[in-house]
Amino acid sequence: MKSLLGKLNREHSLELEEYQLLIENINPDLMKLAAEYAVKYQKEYYGNKVFIRGLVEFTNYCKNDCFYCGIRRDNRECERYRLRMDDIISCADEGYKLGFRTVVLQGGEDLAFKDQDICNIIKGIKAAHPDMVVTLSIGERDHDSYQAYFDAGADRYLLRHETANPELYARLHPGEMSFLHRMNCLQDLKNIGYQVGAGFMVQSPGQTARDLAMDLKFIEEFKPDMCGIGPFISHKDTPFAKEKSGTLEMTLFLLSLLRIIYPQMLIPATTALGTIDPRGREKGILAGANVVMPNLSPTSVRKMYTLYDNKICTGEEAAECINCLKGRVSSVGYEIVEDAGDRVGFYK
Ligand code: SF4
Secondary structure (H helix, E strand, O other): HHHHHHHHHHHOOOHHHHHHHHHOOOOHHHHHHHHHHHHHHHHEEEEEEEEEOOEEEEOOOOOOOOOOOOOOOOOOOOOOEEOHHHHHHHHHHHHHHOOOOEEEEEEOOOOOHHHHHHHHHHHHHHHHHHEEEEEEEEEOOHHHHHHHHHHHOOOOOEOOOOOOOHHHHHHHHOOOHHHHHHHHHHHHHHHHOEEEEEEEEEEEOOOOOOHHHHHHHHHHOOOOOOEEEEEOOOOOOOOOOOOOOOOHHHHHHHHHHHHHHHOOOOEOHHHHHHHHOEEEEHHHHHHHOEEEEOOOOOOOHOOOOOOOOOOOOOOOOOOHHHHOOOOOOOOHEEEEEEEOOOOOOOOO
């Protein structure tokens, strides 16, 4: 297996079967070697810098019913909220004061926010802070909507593909959702000129090593600017309530493989990683991640945006969050920087 990892390190590409073999044969030695290769690239392109993105979860309404998600449409137990436009802009202002130069506006697919509303929010943030990068994470929209947000000033878009296997996609989502549409959205976003973030769940219900290999192959070929992965964690009010969570080990191993596949890619140490292990995010950085995404949402709504159970950081103010993260990141020899944090080599 080590020679296969060596091949990946030289060529940044493997056959699907080879990725599958690596995943099936995960062991501590292989994880260690993968992390060594990964950190070499992380340091080469980003030094010991870790970028921060301030997350504003502005609505937990969603028209979709993904089987794994705590804010899915049919979850009657979920208390719903929408932030007002000036509240969203205030969160960005607060983030700017704390040193954030990227804000991520994240929400369910909430059609109450029309395209014009989204554009006005983007313009409001840009007017107050021209050097603040605006990232959207609001799901599937049509090409014209994506274009309108981009023209209004949005810079980046996060849309996890969740799995690159259409059959698994169909088992994780209701029939009204389409794998092909999700993939077309990602392509549209890239064509328009966004920095694009894709990503997938690790060890979601029914997922095989082959499925994960397909995710790695997809990332190798699509080359998103960012790839976010997190272990699957169940939510009590979903059809997957009793399913087992993904493991820290597999998530860290895949994270290292992603860094080796595409060394310049932005890779977050996700909140889900911090949820399954108290030092999950630090371990993520040591496996090759270079981004963390603390929460800027008002504390009054944090607990209502739970995609999975036991999510961390739902109680602290933004300033507390960032101070806590600075300490965590420096404890493993890295440094949070006040920087928009583009992918190395990305030119708008
Ligand atoms: S995963 Fe996203 S699209 Fe699916 S139900 Fe949750 S918020 Fe909606």
